[in-house]
Amino acid sequence: MSQYRLEDALGFLLGMAGRSLSNSVQRTFSEHGYNVTTEHWIILVQLWNQDGLTQLELAERTGKDQASVSRLIQNMLNRELIYRMKDADDARCKRIHLTDSGKDQQEKLMELVKQTLAEVTEGITEEDMATTKRVLKKIASKNLATNRIFEEVDRKKGENE
Amino acid sequence: MSQYRLEDALGFLLGMAGRSLSNSVQRTFSEHGYNVTTEHWIILVQLWNQDGLTQLELAERTGKDQASVSRLIQNMLNRELIYRMKDADDARCKRIHLTDSGKDQQEKLMELVKQTLAEVTEGITEEDMATTKRVLKKIASKNLATNRIFEEVDRKKGENE
DNA sequence: TAAATTTACTTGCATAAACAAGTAAATTGG
DNA sequence: CCAATTTACTTGTTTATGCAAGTAAATTTA
Secondary structure (H helix, E strand, C coil): CCCCCHHHCHHHHHHHHHHHHHHHHHHHHHHCCCCCCHHHHHHHHHHHHCCCEEHHHHHHHHCCCHHHHHHHHHHHHHCCCEEEEECCCCCCCEEEEECHHHHHCHHHHHHHHHHHHHHHCCCCCHHHHHHHHHHHHHHHCCCCCCHHHHHHHHHHHHHCC | CCCCCHHHCHHHHHHHHHHHHHHHHHHHHHHCCCCCCHHHHHHHHHHHHCCCEEHHHHHHHHCCCHHHHHHHHHHHHHCCCEEEEECCCCCCCEEEEECHHHHHCHHHHHHHHHHHHHHHCCCCCHHHHHHHHHHHHHHHCCCCCCHHHHHHHHHHHHHCC
């Protein structure tokens, strides 16, 4: 009887590849003296695009649950990457803003990510990468919570075709 | 200036897709009354293939570090999926064996994983899936620690071609 | 308008990873 | 043969996730 090969199991490969990339980026950040985790980077990307999002909006856009965002925010506050203000119209909402430090790190962090990504994906053709991203999006959108992120993307793409 | 789209970032997609699949499998296990996590499943697959591996061997084969394996093993001991014996020749090694319960769950857990995987990957062609797995392996093997898992696989494949 | 529900966020508990430091057993090398 | 090193495993600390339960503010509805 042929053995089930873990090395061909999609879940296993996803976990390994995800950790591999995440660890590489994390190490690169650390080596260059940035006290920012890969998960912080995900939040920062959203804030660099649009400052002052609420925690709920951040959760929706990053596919994280509100509890995770709540704790990430707390951690990022401690590192003074962001600050927080109560919404004037709705006291339930807390709006997250970048500090000067959080803003200033954009260029360098983006560069470091780009660099690391190039190393990790070296030798993979553009076509294979495009296929992979398409497949990953399909798998990710089976998760009800994060479904909307990719629906939105698909809609926008549709408009341009 | 065009914004950096998180939805196209490989690291983000890997994280999302990985969690999506892992959560689906986890939920399926729970719904069917199995007190087993996806990480336990990864260890179990290795033991179903070969019982009595040491913790180091498990770490090497699953791409986990020894500390992670140590704690997973502790957790699996508590759930009585496995038991542990000191190696007769080398008192430093602890060999991990399946309990009857751990053995008996193989067929059903494999079936549940297969089923869940089919749901999550529904609508993805075999070809795209093959490409994706190839890319994921390449990315995963940039991680020095886990490199060997895939080198081994490549060598074996080479023999058959 | 007051009670019931919903919404935005927080907190507690369990699981898991990375990395560093620690322990005990085996191997090595002078 | 014994001191130094290596090996296998453990433990502590930090970060992060999922899920459930809790709080306070806003909205619905009766």
